[in-house]
Amino acid sequence: MHPSENAKGEAPAVAGVAPEASAGAKPQRVIPLVNAPEAAAASCSGDKQAVRAAAAKAGAGEILDRYAADYPVGPHDQPQSMCPAFGSLRVGLRMRRTATILSGSACCVYGLTFTSHFYGARRSVGYVPFNSETLVTGKLFEDIREAVFHIAKPEDYDAIIVTNLCVPSASGVPLRLLPKQINGVRIVGIDVPGFGVPTHAEAKDVLSGAMLNYARTEIEAGPVPAPRTGPKKRPSVALIGEVFPADPIGISALLQPLGIDVGPVVPVREWRELYGALDCEVAAAIHPFYTAVLREFDLAGRRIVGSAPVGVDGTAAWLDAIGNAFNVPAERVAEAKNKFLPAIKGALSAAPIRGRITLSGYEGSELLVGRLLVESGADLKYVGTACGRTEWSKADCEWLEAHGVRVQYRASLEQDLAAMDEFEPNLAIGTTPVVQAAKTRSLPALYFTNLISARPLMGPAGAGSLAAVVNAALGSKGRFDTMRDFFDGVGAGDNSGIWEKVPEAKPQFREMHRRHLEKQARRRKAEEMI
Numbered sequence: 001m002h003p004s005e006n007a008k009g010e011a012p013a014v015a016g017v018a019p020e021a022s023a024g025a026k027p028q029r030v031i032p033l034v035n036a037p038e039a040a041a042a043s044c045s046g047d048k049q050a051v052r053a054a055a056a057k058a059g060a061g062e063i064l065d066r067y068a069a070d071y072p073v074g075p076h077d078q079p080q081s082m083c084p085a086f087g088s089l090r091v092g093l094r095m096r097r098t099a100t101i102l103s104g105s106a107c108c109v110y111g112l113t114f115t116s117h118f119y120g121a122r123r124s125v126g127y128v129p130f131n132s133e134t135l136v137t138g139k140l141f142e143d144i145r146e147a148v149f150h151i152a153k154p155e156d157y158d159a160i161i162v163t164n165l166c167v168p169s170a171s172g173v174p175l176r177l178l179p180k181q182i183n184g185v186r187i188v189g190i191d192v193p194g195f196g197v198p199t200h201a202e203a204k205d206v207l208s209g210a211m212l213n214y215a216r217t218e219i220e221a222g223p224v225p226a227p228r229t230g231p232k233k234r235p236s237v238a239l240i241g242e243v244f245p246a247d248p249i250g251i252s253a254l255l256q257p258l259g260i261d262v263g264p265v266v267p268v269r270e271w272r273e274l275y276g277a278l279d280c281e282v283a284a285a286i287h288p289f290y291t292a293v294l295r296e297f298d299l300a301g302r303r304i305v306g307s308a309p310v311g312v313d314g315t316a317a318w319l320d321a322i323g324n325a326f327n328v329p330a331e332r333v334a335e336a337k338n339k340f341l342p343a344i345k346g347a348l349s350a351a352p353i354r355g356r357i358t359l360s361g362y363e364g365s366e367l368l369v370g371r372l373l374v375e376s377g378a379d380l381k382y383v384g385t386a387c388g389r390t391e392w393s394k395a396d397c398e399w400l401e402a403h404g405v406r407v408q409y410r411a412s413l414e415q416d417l418a419a420m421d422e423f424e425p426n427l428a429i430g431t432t433p434v435v436q437a438a439k440t441r442s443l444p445a446l447y448f449t450n451l452i453s454a455r456p457l458m459g460p461a462g463a464g465s466l467a468a469v470v471n472a473a474l475g476s477k478g479r480f481d482t483m484r485d486f487f488d489g490v491g492a493g494d495n496s497g498i499w500e501k502v503p504e505a506k507p508q509f510r511e512m513h514r515r516h517l518e519k520q521a522r523r524r525k526a527e528e529m530i
């Protein structure tokens, strides 16, 4: 029976609408479209307050409250970059024997699958489409359920990840009612709405946290498969964060004198690694925004250590913290420090960076990169991260501020651009719009995601790894000046381009648009006050 029908197979009446009861009348179906406009307005460009209220009314209040607690927002309280769901989608797509199904508007799913394949997913993304009727009648949930049953084959998959995007989340499509497993294939349903999860980085935490939660309940229920490499032989540390592949190797070398191994990296690449991660005594919050993941480690009774072994000071402090967490005798920690700190110092001084820099990004590792730049000799003025403040990056923030760097959590694009204008750096490292803005100012710029976070940062291998790319960019100012001169005279902003005649200014349209924006802002303010 359809959930929206009663025992006789009739649709329930909507309050205030009397069902047609005359004998012989054609059977009528009441389609409760009253919620459709609210749900359909759920998008990264819609009215967040209204959509959140609609989602809470539709039963998603608990999830949204948890997200609000896990990912407190500031000025950056809505996607200013890519759709947040890309983060969780990417985590699922990188796992072995894991299927991914999206439920959301076709345009969102198109964008997400396009981006996944652009980044080399080489894996199909499942999609359960909907329309207004299937959304509001509950048929969408049945379609998702059917899709899950269809692909839940244990010979193909360990797990199926189902993700509600904005519209199904706002409509309260209840993924929690999906079976926990089908034929041994685990089913994990998550909501990743743009109006609840601020960044794609934090969406990685949503999925990883949900999977760890599932794995923890499996561990509590009985024996689970050992890691591919066999059971662990020594105490170990799970690394939290999508680090560069060479970094776990570097960290492993740092930990050898302490008699500690590196365990799995979360987000994991395979379901059984979740068990291995939870089997570690300590979780190292290398990327500090994994609130849900760290909650699972905490619930499993594991200790958590913040920051990371970057540069001389960072590595020394991190080795102390790890030694303390494992009760390693001080002399063995000192042995590790004596072995590695001079090497790190040497690598940093052999590859100095000279220049004024502003840095921003949305990966969550911005503060660590900032520390490395400062220790390399850069005059770093500003670090902006789109991620929120957590206790696990407190030491990095304090260290940077003590070295004269302004740190901005939940940095908005406007704040990143304002920092660039204020400090007039020799190099701006940032997201795509920051780099674009820098180029228009004839300022050398580097993409954080592609060029900076795709490098080792930890231990001796990380020290000095930034110098080549950063120094090359710092030395490219002349090229930017040449480009500016070449394009001189083609206009700027909305007047740029090649025109047959000079574009006619329409001040009345600008005025109209300005009034429209003001009206929108007033309406938002009034709604906030209600």
Ligand code: SF4
Binding pocket: 042, 043, 044, 045, 079, 083, 084, 085, 104, 105, 108, 111, 165, 166, 167, 193, 194, 195
């Ligand atoms: S799912 Fe992503 S792209 Fe679609 S409306 Fe939500 S935040 Fe925007």
